[in-house]
Amino acid sequence: MKIKKLASLALLTAIALTIFVIEQQIPPLIPVPGVKLGLSNIVTVFTVFYIGSKEGAAVLFCRIFLGAIFSGNFSTFLYSAAGGLCAIAITIGMRRLVSKKQIWVAGVLGAIGHSIGQMFAAVVITRTNSLLFYLPIMIFISIFTGAATGLCAQILVNRGGKLWKTIFSWL
Numbered sequence: 001m002k003i004k005k006l007a008s009l010a011l012l013t014a015i016a017l018t019i020f021v022i023e024q025q026i027p028p029l030i031p032v033p034g035v036k037l038g039l040s041n042i043v044t045v046f047t048v049f050y051i052g053s054k055e056g057a058a059v060l061f062c063r064i065f066l067g068a069i070f071s072g073n074f075s076t077f078l079y080s081a082a083g084g085l086c087a088i089a090i091t092i093g094m095r096r097l098v099s100k101k102q103i104w105v106a107g108v109l110g111a112i113g114h115s116i117g118q119m120f121a122a123v124v125i126t127r128t129n130s131l132l133f134y135l136p137i138m139i140f141i142s143i144f145t146g147a148a149t150g151l152c153a154q155i156l157v158n159r160g161g162k163l164w165k166t167i168f169s170w171l
Contacts, residue, residue: 004170009047009055016043016063017070024071032137034118038111038145040067045091045107045153049100050164051171053092060088079121086117100158107150111142
């Protein structure tokens with residue numbers, strides 16, 4: 001891996017991790033356990049659509065691993081990893097299907113996939129199938145949070161222009 005590429009991916013991971021840590025400090029906007037905006041996913045969706053699929057997956061999983069360590073709550077790693085795996089698979093698949101004016105759709109579907117993956121992990125870990133009753137609420141909320149993060153990523157991809165070409169000159 002070229003040093004410029006590695007440095008750029010490390011920078012994107014650091015940005016995503018910083019956003020994640022700051023978001024952890026924000027009090028819940030609605031009284032539903034486990035719900036958060038997922039603002040660090042802006043960086044993941046941007047990376048997938050602007051740089052590439054492998055790079056987006058690398059940024060995501062580094063952020064999940066380091067986020068679990070920095071938040072001091074490593075028990076959430078399995079939930080985040082399961083949700084992240086589903087979300088990144090969907091986002092990568094959507095990269096081939098949507099234009100740069102429809103990236104927000106990938107954000108929505110990725111967020112829904114994250115909720116499904118996270119809920120699946122919760123059911124498997126706790127052996128409590130009744131948690132699935134919570135899934136429709138999570139999916140409903142994911143539509144809005146995914147639209148917000150996807151739209152932000154779409155704006156970054158479409159309006160970065162010369163700035164991204166300068167920063168990611170190794171592309």
